[in-house]
Amino acid sequence: MAAGTASATPEPVIRVRGLVNRFGDQVVHDGLDLDVLPGEIIGVVGGSGSGKSVLMRSILGLRRPNAGEIEVLGIDARSDDDAVRRQIERNTGVLFQDGALFSSLTVGENVQVPLKEYHRDLPDSLRYELALLKVKLAGLPADALDKLPSQLSGGMRKRAGVARALALDPPLLFLDEPTAGLDPIGAAAFDHLIRTLQQALGLTVFLITHDLDTLYAICDRIAVLADRQVIACAPIAEVERLDHPWVREYFHGPRARAAQTARERNLGILDMRASDVRSQT
């Protein structure tokens, strides 16, 4: 089952072919294909245990797949060559579920970690200023810089995680359930942040989520993981109409209807689909 990509589209940023992941007898992915196009926000959905996180970990090279090909920015993600792997790590930013900030470092130091690692020659003052810039881009106040992760709320920790993920200006951003555990206002603000950053920095965003609001608000395309494969990869209007038990349950359950109406209500207020030009090829 091919991920729905038109032939005239640009070279994909992430390209997964025939991915197989197994844990013992349990097969999580069986011949999974996926293309992520430059400049889009792709939302990955699927039931618990459908292998969303495993897919992300495989793409990031945190897990070695049992079979299949993965290319990130044209680089083979399964390579054993450290230099090749660093090339991918340098060009991807990842936000883990709870931010995964280093708890013994302040927010500012957290953001500076990748800068120190990859750009040792950067003058201290400039590195500090760049960290401040990223923290504020992520929507945190300047005084958050000197705080420890434990002194921040869940939403702020996620923003700090985004700031660290963006430290190296990566073209590719991975988000694992960015709005999980946030209140609706915080979640909406976070959606807005992702959309703004994506437009300002020209990011490609790979977003795992359960949050229907996020899907409706900011995702250009939705990839549905079910039956060990990507059963659909298309704009949300198309995916909704898909005749598959899980999709029906997901998009037409009571919570989905609420999200849809909310989306229709907000259409006039939040002009977030400015990038539709780019995505609807």
Next chain:
Amino acid sequence: MTAPPAPSPRIHTDDREPGRLRLSGQWTLEHARRIGKQLESAPAAVAAIDASGVDRLDSLGVLQLLRFAQRRRIAFEDVTFRDDHRALVAAIDDVSDERPKPRREYGVYAALARLGYAVTDNWREFLALLGFLGEVLSKLLRMAREPSRFRPTATVFHMEQVGLDAVPLVALLCFLVGAVVAFLGANVLRDFGATIFVVELVSIAFLREFGVLLTAIILAGRTASAFTAQIGAMVSREEVDAMRTLGLDPVDLLVIPRVLALLLMLPLLTFVAMVFGLLGGLTVGAYGLDIPPQQYIARMHDTMELRHFWVGLAKAPFFALVIALIGCLEGLQVEGTAQSVGERTTSSVVQAISLVIILDAFAAIWFMEVGI
């Protein structure tokens, strides 16, 4: 997307428009130093910047350009960017208005301040321990009035964990230390032909001091850390808060069973420690010093007084209280993170061992003055 060799950032000036800087190349993180140099060597009189010839631009490039424009007092409108860079520039211009200096003092004052904080922190820690002692004692009294609050199962469980399970370790370590003391003593005493005094040395050392001290130190490492980690993990998962909301008192439920268990088991373990320390001496005497066991025991009978045993054992409940209270208190002071659990566990072991040795020293002086 492995890029071809990156053209480094450059600044050109046109003779016809000397005040206008034309930028080209890659203004990105990789070239931070070169960007800085280029901007420094830029001509003094600049009226406008044309950045539309830049190949690649990232947030660092924008930041450095904006700062440069600020320093040279070039209006934001006089800096031209390529169309597809505008969004990035606007986003960064929005948030780059202020530039606070890094606030971190490395000087003497900071060191003094840290020392001051450490002193007050320790004092507060000590007060907290005293307060906690009071709380536990008053709740023990309340428990005496309302026996239904007592948790026999938890207490017995902890007695097994802190007491029974520690017997092999305590026995082995004390046996070995007893043997070592006997050897050391014999080496000196042999010169005076007084090898037999090894019996007194080992007996007095173990009955008065080593039995209880070694046991307390082993338990401070083994049990105080376990108490802190157990309670700390519960605090960090909000289990303790859940208990409070259910009307259960964490002191009744978590602290008192542990304190009672240790209060009962530490004296018993001390007895085990004494026995095995003496056995260590006896073994060395029999195999290394030609003192047959019968003679060793007879000598002990003749010279030892019961008061040495009581002096040692009397200290055990105090040490038990110190270890249990510190272990539980540190656990209850855990805040949220896993790192905090680790820090508190370390701190509880360090405090418990230090306090046990300090108390032991004071006790030794006191017993000497009193003449027991």
